[in-house]
Amino acid sequence: MAIRVAVNGYGTIGKRVADAVAMQKDMKLIGVTSHSYSFNTEVAKQKGYKIFTLEDGAANELKNNGITPDGNFQSLLENVDVVVDATPRKIGKENIDKFYKANKIKAIVQGGEKHEAIGTSFVAQCNYNGALNKDFARVVSCNTTGLCRTLNALNKFDITSVHATMIRRGADPWDIYHGPINAIVPVLEMPSHHGPDVQTVLPNCQIFTTALSVPSTLMHLHSVIADVRKKVNVDDVIDVLNKTTRVRVVRNAEHLRSTAEIMEFARDLGRLRGDMPEICVWKEAIGTVSNGYNKLLYMQAVHQESDVVPENVDCIRALMGFKDGDKSIKMTNETFGIR
Numbered sequence: 001m002a003i004r005v006a007v008n009g010y011g012t013i014g015k016r017v018a019d020a021v022a023m024q025k026d027m028k029l030i031g032v033t034s035h036s037y038s039f040n041t042e043v044a045k046q047k048g049y050k051i052f053t054l055e056d057g058a059a060n061e062l063k064n065n066g067i068t069p070d071g072n073f074q075s076l077l078e079n080v081d082v083v084v085d086a087t088p089r090k091i092g093k094e095n096i097d098k099f100y101k102a103n104k105i106k107a108i109v110q111g112g113e114k115h116e117a118i119g120t121s122f123v124a125q126c127n128y129n130g131a132l133n134k135d136f137a138r139v140v141s142c143n144t145t146g147l148c149r150t151l152n153a154l155n156k157f158d159i160t161s162v163h164a165t166m167i168r169r170g171a172d173p174w175d176i177y178h179g180p181i182n183a184i185v186p187v188l189e190m191p192s193h194h195g196p197d198v199q200t201v202l203p204n205c206q207i208f209t210t211a212l213s214v215p216s217t218l219m220h221l222h223s224v225i226a227d228v229r230k231k232v233n234v235d236d237v238i239d240v241l242n243k244t245t246r247v248r249v250v251r252n253a254e255h256l257r258s259t260a261e262i263m264e265f266a267r268d269l270g271r272l273r274g275d276m277p278e279i280c281v282w283k284e285a286i287g288t289v290s291n292g293y294n295k296l297l298y299m300q301a302v303h304q305e306s307d308v309v310p311e312n313v314d315c316i317r318a319l320m321g322f323k324d325g326d327k328s329i330k331m332t333n334e335t336f337g338i339r
């Protein structure tokens, strides 16, 4: 029987997860929630998704705009096995306590929630089994997902410590409320919280991070320097990354020199919404140094709106007891067109 899934919080992440769930043969999207009427609700309706409202106020707002809700949140919860909660930060944890436990439903929350509040943090290719049969799990943030995917693979060279700087997009493309639009803003937290967050998935990774925000909406960029025990050369690194799922090595020869060109590439590939869920590592920005010590340096781009979406799909399977993580990743990848 198909896994019955609801998506609560139909915004940047939620609408993508809803589409991804609807594409899985072993899952059925029972419905999505609408917190308030917007173009997102219109598109959900056009896609034929059932729309459930959280409060009477929201239901009236929808009705005033010509959409009849299919029921309230409680009626949605009564018909699902698992909720993907993609509400703004802190609400996911509150919803676990308020709704999901009371209804005995499994739930996945997003990277805006704290690991300590949930207990299980998830990146499919790193720790799928850790979420097997759990009631609740947290799909980590876009930055943490990006760092975990590549560091987990490159640990083949015995990483002893990592320093990473995250150059973060100021806002998502649709977002007119956040910035900066003309400044570089350092995160005034040293080291930044991203390192400890990576350790919720890769507990043995000694990682120290710094972060800053820039006036861009197109992807984050990570500059990573790792100390490794094994002598390492660039070709070996490329080989490992080419064999790592959900990671793509991009090349100067393709004219993929920037986050802008990578996003254009994703659009040209015909990806839904022009998304690039793979972490893109620039071939020419991989370097190694062996001089009494072994260092590995690389830069990667992270599409903040989409890299966590396949993770949510795999996490649904893990919570529901689907044991074969590799098979789940393969099934999910096929629906996304990920090689």
Ligand code: NAD
Binding pocket: 008, 009, 010, 011, 012, 013, 014, 033, 034, 035, 036, 040, 054, 086, 087, 088, 089, 090, 091, 110, 111, 112, 113, 140, 141, 142, 172, 304, 305, 308
């Ligand atoms: P968003 O603001 O784009 O979407 C949130 C949606 O939830 C909106 O549609 C909003 O109307 C709705 N909402 C608000 N309050 C609600 C409530 N009480 N109940 C139900 N719905 C409600 O947010 P987002 O960017 O999709 O972020 C969601 C989560 O995903 C956060 O934890 C965030 O940290 C995480 N995340 C975001 C990104 C990103 O780059 N946008 C990347 C990875 C993870």
